[in-house]
Amino acid sequence: MSNANVTILEMQPSDYHDMYELWRSTPGIGLSNADTKENLEKFLDRNKGLSFVCKHEDRLIGTVLCGHDGRRGYIYHAAVAEAYRGKGIGRSLIEKSLEKLKAEGINKCHLFVIADNTSGHHFWTSVGWYKRDDILVYSKDL
Ligand SMILES: CC(C)(COP(=O)(O)OP(=O)(O)OC[C@H]1O[C@@H](n2cnc3c(N)ncnc32)[C@H](O)[C@@H]1OP(=O)(O)O)[C@@H](O)C(=O)NCCC(=O)NCCS
Numbered sequence: 001m002s003n004a005n006v007t008i009l010e011m012q013p014s015d016y017h018d019m020y021e022l023w024r025s026t027p028g029i030g031l032s033n034a035d036t037k038e039n040l041e042k043f044l045d046r047n048k049g050l051s052f053v054c055k056h057e058d059r060l061i062g063t064v065l066c067g068h069d070g071r072r073g074y075i076y077h078a079a080v081a082e083a084y085r086g087k088g089i090g091r092s093l094i095e096k097s098l099e100k101l102k103a104e105g106i107n108k109c110h111l112f113v114i115a116d117n118t119s120g121h122h123f124w125t126s127v128g129w130y131k132r133d134d135i136l137v138y139s140k141d142l
Contacts (some may be wrong), residue, residue: 004102006089008096009057011063012042016122018060019053026079028117035077050104052096054080054089062089064107066097073101073109078123091127114139 011019018039023029033039044051045065054062057073061084075097080089101109111129113120121131 005057006050008054008092010049011053015060016040019063022079022081023077029077029079030114050097050100052093054093062093064093064097068093068106069099073106075109075111075133094127
C-alpha cells in the first residue's frame with residue numbers, strides 16, 4: 001500500500017453501501033436500525049462534517065461516525081479493513097473527528113465498546129481514551 005493513494009475524506013451518503021459491507025464483516029461493530037441508509041443520511045445531515053472515511057484508491061477501507069448533541073460528542077463505528085490495520089489509519093480517522101468536534105466547541109467525547117471486544121479496548125487505550133468504571137449505560141427502546 002502506498003500512502004500516496006490513501007486519503008481521508010468527509011463521509012458522504014454515497015459511501016453507504018461500501019461502509020455497510022465493512023461494518024457487516026467486522027466483528028466488534030454492532031449494527032442496529034440506526035444503520036439503515038435513511039437513518040445514516042439523517043445522522044450525517046444533523047452532524048455535518050464530523051464523520052470520515054479512509055480510501056485506498058477507490059476502495060473504502062476505514063470509517064468513523066461522529067456526532068454531538070450540543071453538549072458531548074459521540075463516536076461510533078470506528079473500523080479499518082483487516083488488511084490495513086496497524087498503520088495508523090484508525091488513529092488518523094479519530095483525530096479528524098475530534099478536531100472537528102473541538103472546532104464546534106465540544107470538549108468531551110464518549111463512545112461505547114462491546115464488553116468482550118478486547119482489541120477494541122486496547123486500541124482506545126493506545127490512542128489516549130480512558131475506560132469509565134463510574135458510569136453504566138442504560139437504554140430504552142422507543
Ligand atoms: C480498532 C481499529 C479501528 C484500529 O484501527 P487501526 O488502523 O488498526 O489502528 P492504528 O493503526 O491507528 O493504531 C493506533 C494505536 O492503537 C494500537 N492498536 C490498534 N489495534 C490494537 C490491538 N488490537 N491491540 C493493541 N493495540 C492496538 C496500535 O498499536 C497503535 O498504537 P501505537 O501508535 O502506540 O503503536 C481496527 O482494529 C478495527 O477496525 N477493529 C475492529 C472494529 C473495532 O473493534 N472497532 C472499535 C469498536 S469500538
